[in-house]
Amino acid sequence: MAGDGLIDPWSSDDETDYSRIVEKFGLDMVDRSTIPNPGMLHRRGIVFAHRDLDVALRSIRDKSPLGVLTGLMPSGRMHLGHSMVIEQVRWFQEQGADITVAVADLEAMATRGTSLGSGREKAINEYIHNYAALGLDPDSTSVYFQSSRPDVQRLGFMLGRRTNLSEFESIYGFSGETNLAHVQAPLVQVGDIIHPQLDEYGGLRPIVVPVGIDQDPHLRLTRDIVGKTHWFNIKPRKSGGLTVALSVQDDNARLLGVGDDGRIDRETRDRIFSRISGVVASLGFADMNANPKHGTLEIPAATIEDRAPMRMALLALERELGGMGLMPPCSTYHRFASGMTGGKMSSSKPETTIFMNDSADEMARKVKRAISGGQSTVEEHRRLGGDCSKDIPYQYLQFFFELDDSALLEIRREYESGRMLAGEMKQLCIDRAGEWLSDISEKRDAWSDRLGEFLAPDAM
Ligand code: TRP
Numbered sequence: 001m002a003g004d005g006l007i008d009p010w011s012s013d014d015e016t017d018y019s020r021i022v023e024k025f026g027l028d029m030v031d032r033s034t035i036p037n038p039g040m041l042h043r044r045g046i047v048f049a050h051r052d053l054d055v056a057l058r059s060i061r062d063k064s065p066l067g068v069l070t071g072l073m074p075s076g077r078m079h080l081g082h083s084m085v086i087e088q089v090r091w092f093q094e095q096g097a098d099i100t101v102a103v104a105d106l107e108a109m110a111t112r113g114t115s116l117g118s119g120r121e122k123a124i125n126e127y128i129h130n131y132a133a134l135g136l137d138p139d140s141t142s143v144y145f146q147s148s149r150p151d152v153q154r155l156g157f158m159l160g161r162r163t164n165l166s167e168f169e170s171i172y173g174f175s176g177e178t179n180l181a182h183v184q185a186p187l188v189q190v191g192d193i194i195h196p197q198l199d200e201y202g203g204l205r206p207i208v209v210p211v212g213i214d215q216d217p218h219l220r221l222t223r224d225i226v227g228k229t230h231w232f233n234i235k236p237r238k239s240g241g242l243t244v245a246l247s248v249q250d251d252n253a254r255l256l257g258v259g260d261d262g263r264i265d266r267e268t269r270d271r272i273f274s275r276i277s278g279v280v281a282s283l284g285f286a287d288m289n290a291n292p293k294h295g296t297l298e299i300p301a302a303t304i305e306d307r308a309p310m311r312m313a314l315l316a317l318e319r320e321l322g323g324m325g326l327m328p329p330c331s332t333y334h335r336f337a338s339g340m341t342g343g344k345m346s347s348s349k350p351e352t353t354i355f356m357n358d359s360a361d362e363m364a365r366k367v368k369r370a371i372s373g374g375q376s377t378v379e380e381h382r383r384l385g386g387d388c389s390k391d392i393p394y395q396y397l398q399f400f401f402e403l404d405d406s407a408l409l410e411i412r413r414e415y416e417s418g419r420m421l422a423g424e425m426k427q428l429c430i431d432r433a434g435e436w437l438s439d440i441s442e443k444r445d446a447w448s449d450r451l452g453e454f455l456a457p458d459a460m
Pocket residue numbers: 009069070071072073102103104107189192193209211215
């Protein structure tokens with residue numbers, strides 16, 4: 001559906017040009033040195049880009065609240081590709097974050113025709129079962145269904161006022177023929193991403209959404225919409241420092257001191273300004289230039305570092321005054337592991353990936369057929385060495401199965417020097433993958449009767 005320059009989150013056949021996307025959509029590259037206790041996917045550069053990850057990392061550092069929101073489409077079987085997000089979710093959970101899992105049963109109905117009943121069954125017995133086996137802790141994990149959480153739907157509906165069909169056309173490539181349920185799905189996803197910040201779901205705190213790059217359009221939409229709801233904007237000041245500027249809108253005009261006639265009501269405006277300066281002063285700034293008439297407050301000594309805590313404090317004030325006070329979501333992006341036969345992984349093409357419950361034999365058969373970076377003859381291989389960048393079994397060890405960095409490096413050296421042959425690489429991958437799958441399978445068995453522990457009360 002998407003034409004040039006668009007990412008289509010519902011398609012599985014376009015090749016990913018990471019650097020073009022990073023540049024075009026303004027993602028930041030992950031700086032590994034800023035991540036405390038980096039996980040395997042961080043250390044190996046697989047989680048490579050982000051938006052506002054520093055905000056989430058600050059919460060980890062300060063041990064202040066941090067939420068993670070992830071979502072799953074309950075269609076098809078869970079495979080290795082899906083497990084990458086869960087690996088990141090688990091990492092955030094270990095760093096103290098609380099976890100919310102959205103079952104996108106409405107989206108699956110809208111885009112795949114999956115009934116709510118079969119979506120529910122799939123979500124619990126296929127996905128959540130494997131999430132448990134992958135190590136999510138039910139004590140701080142809460143799974144809900146889009147179809148049974150009215151707060152999410154209400155948010156999606158309300159925030160729909162802040163966007164329009166043209167934006168959907170340009171983000172998603174929607175057109176006149178697009179089914180209206182499909183048009184609603186991204187708004188429900190905006191609701192998913194935003195709602196953990198509502199007071200009933202943990203309140204104002206940064207929410208990070210780890211995704212594959214295909215989901216970035218939803219994050220851009222969410223961030224764009226959230227930006228439009230803000231009552232107070234914080235901008236860098238031209239001559240240094242930061243400026244807080246009022247954003248007067250229909251629903252806050254009176255509160256921010258704009259009368260029905262458009263005139264500024266000095267008394268109300270001054271009262272708002274004293275609240276804002278109070279917040280800024282509480283962050284430790286004494287020097288401020290207020291211009292209530294223009295709706296700006298300059299803080300010359302503030303730096304870009306102060307922006308995030310200041311935004312948080314002003315969002316709290318916005319909430320006190322009756323606004324939504326929403327933080328833009330943070331996000332991280334991982335590279336996709338290649339499909340085993342080249343191309344992309346896809347649940348609908350079983351030969352392209354390994355499913356979480358594939359038998360050892362099925363797995364071994366796929367690894368043996370996988371694309372190899374070996375040379376065409378043994379003599380040539382010994383002479384030139386294998387090419388890890390083309391070798392799927394190596395890549396799967398790197399992405400999934402070899403947890404030990406130094407062992408992985410050793411494998412790479414052996415292969416590139418030609419000492420290890422392509423068949424030996426495949427066998428190594430089969431051995432490690434076999435251990436991995438049987439471990440997951442044992443853990444699945446241990447969790448079979450306990451999946452209810454993951455469900456939110458409204459998902460029971
Ligand atoms: N659209 C996602 C997918 O296709 C599922 C999803 C729904 C989701 N809501 C979400 C993902 C919120 C991340 C965050 O898999």
